[in-house]
Amino acid sequence: MTATTEVFHDPDALDPRIWRMAGVVILGPLMTSLDSTVVNVSLARLGQELHAPLTTIQWVITGYLLALALVLPISGWLVDRIGAKTLYLYCFAGFTAASMLCGLANGAPALIASRVLQGIAGGLLAPMAQMMVAKEAGRHLAKVMGILVMPILLGPICGPVLAGFILQHASWRWIFFINLPVGLLAIVLATWLLPHDDEVREGRAFDFTGFALLSPGLVLLLHSLEQLSSHPAARAFNLLELAAALVLLAGFLRHGLRRAGHTLLDLSLFRVPSFAAAAGTQFMANAIAYGGQMLLPLYLLTVRHLTPSQAGLLLIPGGLGAFCSYPMMGFMTGRFGSRRVSTAGALLALAGTLPFAWAGFDGAPAWGVGLALFARGAGLGGISIPSLAAAYAALPKAEIPSATTALNIVQRMGGPVATTLLAIFLHARMAPLLARPGEVNAHAHALAFTATFGLLCLLHAAAVLAALRLPWNVAPRR
Secondary structure, eight states: OOOOOOOOOOTTSOOHHHHHHHHHHTHHHHHHHHHHHHHHHTHHHHHHHTTOOHHHHTHHHHHHHHHHHHHGGGHHHHHHHHOHHHHHHHHHHHHHHHHHHHHHOOSHHHHHHHHHHHHHHHTTHHHHHHHHHHHHHGGGHHHHHHHHHHHHHHHHHHHHHHHHHHHHHSOTTHHHHTHHHHHHHHHHHHHHHSOOOOSOOOOOOOOHHHHHHHHHHHHHHHHHHHHHHHOGGGHHHHHHHHHHHHHHHHHHHHHHHHTTTSSSSOGGGGGSHHHHHHHHHHHHHHHHHHHHHHHHHHHHHHTSOOOHHHHHHHHHHHHHHHHHHGGGHHHHHHHHOHHHHHHHHHHHHHHHHGGGGSTTGGGSOHHHHHHHHHHHHHHHHTTHHHHHHHHHHTSOGGGHHHHHHHHHHHHHHHHHHHHHHHHHHHHHHHGGGTTOOHHHHHHHHHHHHHHHHHHHHHHHHHHHHHHTTSOSSOOOOO
């Protein structure tokens, strides 16, 4: 027998070009995350510099978010029409140009208009990054996303530091000008490293009816929920706005079911059991994450009477928990399957939230609060990525753009729904007690937060039930 030397190639090995591509596309979500954090922290200073009241300058944030919701439904159609790489380059160029306009703005109206343009371009960068990684990574999606999401977590951590440095040593305009070199570098790298749009695409007609129903419906829904949670005085008007949003979205649902496969958002995707389960898990994961982000700082400031800086330091373990769990998601999902990992993450997040629903926890030491927050953060980091892997694995590669649009819309709805529900519940519990002075009032405030954390725990339990519907394993894509 003649000895021969054979070179074996593992078909399941992760191609190095995927890491290069992923390293480029992650610059979009990283830049938008950092930019949003910096702007949010700098809002008061912007109002002072531009001589605008808070009610006006707040639209620097609100306008961006509503513009994002407006364009999100058309991302799948745009990918089919002009290609992922081309669209990503347009978005990066648009975000960079809008950042320059923000820095050159000479008043609040000009800044708000520029931020709307920024939201139109930036709103597509995160779903585009998710879609391109899902297309190229295949069954390795959990591993790649687990690593790539870590830089995005640095945005909320580094943003306040960067904002403070800029506002102390330079003009507020550099809050936006800082995006220019990053954007230009990203455009060059994307042109060089992203895969070409060489697949054949059909010229799908634009669904004008669907756009006229879905996009305004999402904008009105987000705005009404945000106003209901933060401005209860105008509740009657916001309820009318919410009703209009629900009518528009119901109209799109009817339109989508009648024209299955030919609408802006393909509702037939939700007939795939694993995709529907993953979408529900994404919704609940976003709900409990944003619900906690709204409730925890208020609890630390008003019940435990911490200063803002002390509260910020005490919230760090939550971010560290997520930072520690994300890199393990690829191995864990491959070893134990999507359902086990996502359910375990939801249970761990629930365990980290339950102590806050205990009436005596307001007297717990700081290390105990930090430990609970670390467990909560680690659990939250284990829910989304396994469910994303399950969602994309169930679909052919050609349906990934439409699936990304659907997942992002469902996911983004979870946060506003949860924060509105929790804010209204907390306000209802505290309103009768606001006139009660002294010790009784302080104790009543603590009990109101305890009850609201109990409601948050119920949302966590719903996330566990949603994760239990995921498939056991991530099967190879068809």
